[in-house]
Amino acid sequence: MDKAIHIYSDGACSGNPGPGGWAAVVIFPEGRVLELGGGERSTTNNRMEMAGAIAALAAVADRPEPVKLFTDSGLLVNGIKGWIHGWRHNGWKTSVGHPVANRDLWERLDSLAQERKGRLTWVHVKGHAGQEINERCDAIAVAFSKNTRPELYDGPAVGCGYSLLEPGEEHLHKPKPKGGAFSKAPRAPKGPAVYLSFVGGSLERHHSWDACKARVHGVAGAKFKKVTSAEEEAEVLRSWGAA
Numbered sequence: 001m002d003k004a005i006h007i008y009s010d011g012a013c014s015g016n017p018g019p020g021g022w023a024a025v026v027i028f029p030e031g032r033v034l035e036l037g038g039g040e041r042s043t044t045n046n047r048m049e050m051a052g053a054i055a056a057l058a059a060v061a062d063r064p065e066p067v068k069l070f071t072d073s074g075l076l077v078n079g080i081k082g083w084i085h086g087w088r089h090n091g092w093k094t095s096v097g098h099p100v101a102n103r104d105l106w107e108r109l110d111s112l113a114q115e116r117k118g119r120l121t122w123v124h125v126k127g128h129a130g131q132e133i134n135e136r137c138d139a140i141a142v143a144f145s146k147n148t149r150p151e152l153y154d155g156p157a158v159g160c161g162y163s164l165l166e167p168g169e170e171h172l173h174k175p176k177p178k179g180g181a182f183s184k185a186p187r188a189p190k191g192p193a194v195y196l197s198f199v200g201g202s203l204e205r206h207h208s209w210d211a212c213k214a215r216v217h218g219v220a221g222a223k224f225k226k227v228t229s230a231e232e233e234a235e236v237l238r239s240w241g242a243a
Helices: 045-059 074-089 103-115 132-145 209-216 230-240
Strands: 005-013 018-028 032-043 067-071 120-124 154-156 194-199 202-206 223-227
Touching (some): 005 045, 005 132, 018 045, 018 132, 032 132, 045 067, 045 132, 074 103, 074 120, 194 209, 194 230, 202 209, 223 230
Parallel strands (some): 067 120
Antiparallel strands (some): 005 018, 032 154, 194 202, 194 223
């Protein structure tokens, strides 16, 4: 392990809104592991994902080391690395003029990130892909969402009970290729187009782009995709963590 502080964070919610939980595992370069967790009775999955990252970054705010933060939340990664710059410029409004959802948490997260002055790296990992620390975070967050307080570890790395190896390639979301050659593997036959929308943890299928657009337009964190086969849909849902 390098000399950076490694943070893994996650959130969970039963219903949207509903009871939720957040979690983080902080691994210090001197060989200490700290688990954090908490919950709220009425919240959303997005707020819990953000709460885990905020709590962990606040816990290491006085440490000088660089930080690597691993999360399976595409909203969190895309928001803090890209969207937030436009939101600040537009007075915390979306591109269509709507107020940014969860502005209070985004501002707190942005402040913590700015305080590290470039010493913070965000890494997008796949959820439920077998990476042990990510799975531990999920278990803590789910427990708090069920109003069950799990035992949180704070002690030497050798006693934490799970591997501290960084995520391998199989655990990481890979950027989409920009141009170049594409795989020549045979593709599944295409069928009628279906438009998927994923908003606030809820998936819907639409038979027209207009219907899909009406649901996602201007909604922070919304995801949408046109698919033409069951295989393609399954792949998209896995990439969204909605499978």
